[in-house]
Amino acid sequence: MRPQGNPTISFAPAGVSRREFITGSAAIAAALGVSLTSVAEANERRQEAAKDTRPVRCAFIGVGDQGYNVDFKAALSVPGVKMAAVCDIYKPYLERALKDVPGAEGYDDYRRVMDRKDIEAVLIAAPLYMHAPIAIAALQSGKHVFTEKMMAYTIAEAKAMARASLSNKTPSGGKLVLQIGHQRRANPMYNHAWELINQKKVLGTKGILHARAQWNRNGSWRKPPLPGMDDRHRNWRMYADISHGLMSELGTHQIHAVNWFVGAPPVAVVGLGGLDYWKDGRTIKDNVEVLFEYPNGVKLNYTSLTTNQYDGYYEQFMGKDGTLVISEEKETPAAFYREPTAAAEDWMKNSVTGPQQGKHHEVGLKLDPEATKKIAGPGVKIGEKTFAGGSAGKSAYVLEMEDFFNSVRTGAPVTCDWREALACTVAACRADEAMDKHTRIEIPASDYTL
Amino acid sequence: MAGFFFARALVKWLEGMADSPAGARHVQDVEELPAAFRGEPEPVAAETEAEWVFPRVERAAMGSLFEIFLAGHDRETLIGAGEEALNQIERLDRQLSHYRDDSDVARLNANAFDHWVRLEPRMYHLLKRCAAVHAETGGAFDITIGSLVKAWGFFRGQGRIPPDDEIASLLPRTGMQRIEFDDSDDLVHFTVPGMEIDLGAVGKGYALDEAADLLRLYSVTAAVLHGGQSSIHALGSPPSGHSGTGGQGVSGAVCPPVPLPHCPTVGWRFDIKDPRDHNTVVETVYLRDEAISTSGSYEQFFEQDGVRYSHILDPRSGRPTRGMLSVSVIAPSAAESDALSTAFFVMGPAAAQEYCASRPHLKVIMMEDAAGPELRVTRIGFEGEP
Numbered sequence: 001m002r003p004q005g006n007p008t009i010s011f012a013p014a015g016v017s018r019r020e021f022i023t024g025s026a027a028i029a030a031a032l033g034v035s036l037t038s039v040a041e042a043n044e045r046r047q048e049a050a051k052d053t054r055p056v057r058c059a060f061i062g063v064g065d066q067g068y069n070v071d072f073k074a075a076l077s078v079p080g081v082k083m084a085a086v087c088d089i090y091k092p093y094l095e096r097a098l099k100d101v102p103g104a105e106g107y108d109d110y111r112r113v114m115d116r117k118d119i120e121a122v123l124i125a126a127p128l129y130m131h132a133p134i135a136i137a138a139l140q141s142g143k144h145v146f147t148e149k150m151m152a153y154t155i156a157e158a159k160a161m162a163r164a165s166l167s168n169k170t171p172s173g174g175k176l177v178l179q180i181g182h183q184r185r186a187n188p189m190y191n192h193a194w195e196l197i198n199q200k201k202v203l204g205t206k207g208i209l210h211a212r213a214q215w216n217r218n219g220s221w222r223k224p225p226l227p228g229m230d231d232r233h234r235n236w237r238m239y240a241d242i243s244h245g246l247m248s249e250l251g252t253h254q255i256h257a258v259n260w261f262v263g264a265p266p267v268a269v270v271g272l273g274g275l276d277y278w279k280d281g282r283t284i285k286d287n288v289e290v291l292f293e294y295p296n297g298v299k300l301n302y303t304s305l306t307t308n309q310y311d312g313y314y315e316q317f318m319g320k321d322g323t324l325v326i327s328e329e330k331e332t333p334a335a336f337y338r339e340p341t342a343a344a345e346d347w348m349k350n351s352v353t354g355p356q357q358g359k360h361h362e363v364g365l366k367l368d369p370e371a372t373k374k375i376a377g378p379g380v381k382i383g384e385k386t387f388a389g390g391s392a393g394k395s396a397y398v399l400e401m402e403d404f405f406n407s408v409r410t411g412a413p414v415t416c417d418w419r420e421a422l423a424c425t426v427a428a429c430r431a432d433e434a435m436d437k438h439t440r441i442e443i444p445a446s447d448y449t450l
Numbered sequence: 451m452a453g454f455f456f457a458r459a460l461v462k463w464l465e466g467m468a469d470s471p472a473g474a475r476h477v478q479d480v481e482e483l484p485a486a487f488r489g490e491p492e493p494v495a496a497e498t499e500a501e502w503v504f505p506r507v508e509r510a511a512m513g514s515l516f517e518i519f520l521a522g523h524d525r526e527t528l529i530g531a532g533e534e535a536l537n538q539i540e541r542l543d544r545q546l547s548h549y550r551d552d553s554d555v556a557r558l559n560a561n562a563f564d565h566w567v568r569l570e571p572r573m574y575h576l577l578k579r580c581a582a583v584h585a586e587t588g589g590a591f592d593i594t595i596g597s598l599v600k601a602w603g604f605f606r607g608q609g610r611i612p613p614d615d616e617i618a619s620l621l622p623r624t625g626m627q628r629i630e631f632d633d634s635d636d637l638v639h640f641t642v643p644g645m646e647i648d649l650g651a652v653g654k655g656y657a658l659d660e661a662a663d664l665l666r667l668y669s670v671t672a673a674v675l676h677g678g679q680s681s682i683h684a685l686g687s688p689p690s691g692h693s694g695t696g697g698q699g700v701s702g703a704v705c706p707p708v709p710l711p712h713c714p715t716v717g718w719r720f721d722i723k724d725p726r727d728h729n730t731v732v733e734t735v736y737l738r739d740e741a742i743s744t745s746g747s748y749e750q751f752f753e754q755d756g757v758r759y760s761h762i763l764d765p766r767s768g769r770p771t772r773g774m775l776s777v778s779v780i781a782p783s784a785a786e787s788d789a790l791s792t793a794f795f796v797m798g799p800a801a802a803q804e805y806c807a808s809r810p811h812l813k814v815i816m817m818e819d820a821a822g823p824e825l826r827v828t829r830i831g832f833e834g835e836p
């Protein structure tokens with residue numbers, strides 16, 4: 001059966017025997033080279049290194065909405081980060097960012113940034129289809145890379161990025177860091193939830209049996225036009241030949257959380273989706289309903305709509321003893337609902353901030369919604385992640401960037417590495433394929449390895 | 451004909467403003483008007499100038515209702531840009547809020563005494579600007595009053611009068627001179643423990659400035675943005691031949707604009723009113739790429755034993771300010787007008803006049819909280835005034 005409490009990514013393709021599954025799982029685990037022990041050791045090192053503020057000279061490529069307002073600012077909240085170059089093809093964006101970093105040089109061609117010998121790390125928030133070309137160029141020129149999620153537009157591109165990170169070295173011969181921006185990994189609340197499910201077993205000894213996730217909105221999802229920018233550049237998320245739309249831009253954040261919590265990526269997928277409402281020239285689907293199958297019969301029911309926002313977004317983990325929900329609910333961003341058949345555990349009395357009633361009168365408990373307050377002291381371990389002292393008040397974006405620069409400085413394992421990010425890319429691409437072909441896709445094991 | 455349709459558009463906008471509760475309506479504009487007013491082509495209008503549309507968007511943030519009035523020719527584009535600007539305000543709310551535990555303010559308050567904390571450049575510069583105003587106003591403006599605000603029950607509370615020794619114990623934890631800055635890496639350090647930053651007196655203005663900058667990126671040339679009416683950023687000027695006026699007498703001081711035809715096009719028009727009598731206009735101002743902020747004791751206060759305690763604290767004494775009714779400041783940015791309206795409220799007219807003597811870009815209207823029917827008004831920076 002699935003190894004309990006082991007966060008290693010492993011999977012059993014549907015239909016294979018138990019023996020084959022175990023063999024395959026062990027092989028994959030070995031290939032991925034991750035174990036609890038090494039993660040814990042790495043976290044120790046990470047905590048030690050948290051005080052390291054050695055200057056790191058960076059280039060930031062793509063300073064648009066998310067790039068500038070979130071990632072650029074988060075990177076510049078990390079001590080020692082020096083922005084030496086900024087690159088964007090849209091001049092007003094470039095000028096806006098350069099105003100903040102007067103010492104940096106501006107570029108409109110990312111390839112010229114790679115020639116800069118003084119730059120150690122490249123941060124990428126360009127459109128999805130540009131992640132691979134830019135990241136590979138950066139890795140080939142010996143620069144560490146942080147790129148926004150999803151990792152790449154195709155599985156092959158994502159693998160090429162991973163290979164480039166493994167086969168190239170820093171100018172001094174060191175290992176290259178490649179981190180992808182699925183920031184839930186750096187979020188204390190998600191780590192808290194992981195701990196409850198995988199270590200405290202609040203859902204029962206068999207853990208997650210089913211998962212549901214959705215990201216529903218009511219709106220065109222279209223960005224308003226910017227003067228001088230054509231729609232493919234402005235609304236690249238709308239075009240199926242360069243984006244997987246809802247699956248890549250919204251879905252992979254949530255699928256990442258499910259993969260992480262379940263401890264394995266999906267083995268098969270079926271789905272229905274279509275372009276049924278916003279027929280405004282876009283080519284992506286405006287609604288997706290996908291079922292992912294995980295090892296041991298665990299299933300994820302994933303929905304993303306653009307014509308109805310009821311219940312917004314959430315990730316819901318269901319086990320024999322209860323349900324854990326993480327949502328955009330302001331007052332209760334995370335809650336646990338105990339099944340009437342399950343016994344209350346002692347930890348619940350200490351871990352909660354107040355009672356919470358479920359919709360159908362389940363006994364519910366509101367999980368600590370301010371988990372970051374726990375890290376005001378000298379540092380604390382939540383689940384498998386150690387948050388350094390002084391983490392209080394940091395958003396997941398800032399924590400994620402701190403982790404990246406910590407890895408650059410010390411070689412510590414990254415927060416979301418290519419293995420996890422590749423698994424998300426596989427999920428989005430295979431889901432799109434299943435919807436397009438109206439068929440069940442068995443995800444080959446080879447998708448998850450290089 | 452155009453005049454008739456325009457008047458109807460204004461009526462719709464006016465109606466929308468008059469009865470719009472917070473968050474009740476997302477977008478509201480002139481949908482019922484003929485196609486020409488929605489920016490759609492109309493054969494007879496082909497040779498004339500493109501018609502103007504005036505959509506409005508709103509969202510609750512920072513404990514206020516933010517509204518953006520936009521003027522332009524393409525309704526959908528304007529609304530899209532307005533929504534992006536509101537997104538920006540919401541992002542800044544998350545960054546600046548002292549009610550959240552993962553805001554930059556929370557990060558500073560939790561860590562900046564223990565070690566130097568780095569801030570992203572724009573936030574860092576905001577703090578530096580606050581420090582400059584603090585120094586220039588002799589401490590009348592101070593963002594480190596967080597612990598005092600809590601002691602007086604103004605933070606999620608109904609108000610309380612803290613004992614003298616409690617105030618005395620908090621004053622050493624207050625004062626921007628106790629913050630160190632390191633420009634080489636945008637680092638901030640508190641030199642005393644327990645200091646708490648509260649950006650309540652400048653956050654809305656800063657958010658409006660940033661939102662206005664984003665609208666400019668979208669080539670919006672005419673808009674008015676406000677947060678709870680106390681802070682307003684006027685972007686550009688109204689369409690040629692039209693102007694704006696603050697016709698809605700809510701709390702009296704400053705109101706959102708409504709474009710009216712046949713007015714001089716010198717900027718968006720605002721009426722500054724007597725807070726005690728909304729029918730009395732104390733001053734009419736026209737703003738173009740400028741901001742106006744109002745601090746008033748009539749808006750937020752609590753009463754105990756017949757004494758009214760304003761929410762505006764004098765950081766130097768740790769006690770609520772008394773003596774002023776309302777202070778409005780016009781400045782190039784809403785962050786500056788926000789900070790100065792609070793500072794001048796604390797400083798009083800004489801000190802404010804002294805401050806403005808070397809700063810001709812400022813205009814100030816100060817109304818004193820005096821007994822009797824006569825309203826004592828001090829005008830600074832207006833023509834014909836000393």
